[in-house]
Amino acid sequence: MILSPVTLRDAWEAEAANWVEWARRAGHDSYGRFHREAFLELLPPPGRRTLDVGCGEGRLARDLKALGHQVVAVDAAPSMVAHAREADPNGEYVLASGSALPFEDGSADLVVAFMSLQDMDDADGAVREAWRVLEPGGRFCVALVHPINSAGRFESDEEDAAFVIRDSYFERRRYVDTIEKDGLEMTFSSDHRPLEGWLRPLADAGFLLERVREVPAPDNPRWQRLPLFLHVRALEP
Numbered sequence: 001m002i003l004s005p006v007t008l009r010d011a012w013e014a015e016a017a018n019w020v021e022w023a024r025r026a027g028h029d030s031y032g033r034f035h036r037e038a039f040l041e042l043l044p045p046p047g048r049r050t051l052d053v054g055c056g057e058g059r060l061a062r063d064l065k066a067l068g069h070q071v072v073a074v075d076a077a078p079s080m081v082a083h084a085r086e087a088d089p090n091g092e093y094v095l096a097s098g099s100a101l102p103f104e105d106g107s108a109d110l111v112v113a114f115m116s117l118q119d120m121d122d123a124d125g126a127v128r129e130a131w132r133v134l135e136p137g138g139r140f141c142v143a144l145v146h147p148i149n150s151a152g153r154f155e156s157d158e159e160d161a162a163f164v165i166r167d168s169y170f171e172r173r174r175y176v177d178t179i180e181k182d183g184l185e186m187t188f189s190s191d192h193r194p195l196e197g198w199l200r201p202l203a204d205a206g207f208l209l210e211r212v213r214e215v216p217a218p219d220n221p222r223w224q225r226l227p228l229f230l231h232v233r234a235l236e237p
């Protein structure tokens with residue numbers, strides 16, 4: 001009998017091989033098309049140490065290294081870490097949870113969580129850990145599925161399709177989306193929270209919000225009417 005994965009970590013471990021194909025095919029997902037550039041604009045210049053939490057197969061960590069960041073990257077799924085190490089044998093890729101980082105207090109000046117907090121079983125714990133490992137003056141930069149996006153769906157692929165939220169916007173819930181595109185299939189397992197559900201843990205940890213951006217998709221007319229992603233830059237004062 002095959003049991004379906006019960007934790008988000010296990011769901012992502014089970015999907016690692018699909019994710020590697022999905023993330024590495026040129027132009028296939030939003031990262032290469034526009035999302036990487038939009039997120040890089042949010043980041044401070046390279047400093048002492050950048051932690052990439054929820055690094056997956058390592059594409060952002062490799063790009064940050066190329067831009068001069070001293071990167072240590074972390075993922076909780078063993079296969080993701082193995083793929084990241086294979087693609088960048090000189091890089092530092094650590095198997096650990098974002099909510100239990102094996103790093104000293106104040107040992108980084110930048111923590112990034114790019115499209116990963118919504119995929120963690122204890123995202124609030126990961127926010128507290130980001131605070132702990134950052135030094136005063138450090139930044140926590142986050143990209144998330146926008147809560148409007150995860151709350152509902154377009155009724156069709158038409159440009160003027162209605163966007164419908166059938167369930168509660170406010171209620172937190174786990175959702176699973178299987179997407180087939182150009183012969184690749186990928187199952188995304190994530191948590192939906194309302195906007196306050198993402199911003200409050202940052203404020204509770206002590207972060208001050210420096211930037212909040214709602215990111216549309218420049219190459220998809222439907223997703224120019226609504227935000228696809230949410231970007232936050234938070235300062236540890």
Ligand SMILES: C[S@@+](CC[C@H](N)C(=O)[O-])C[C@H]1O[C@@H](n2cnc3c(N)ncnc32)[C@H](O)[C@@H]1O
Nearest residue numbers: 012054055056075076077097098114116119120
């Ligand atoms: C959508 S992928 C994003 C990967 C990468 N940031 C990127 O954009 O290419 C989400 C990642 O979060 C990781 N993840 C899930 N739970 C985690 C946890 N508790 N701690 C660290 N990473 C976790 C998954 O294994 C997966 O690699």
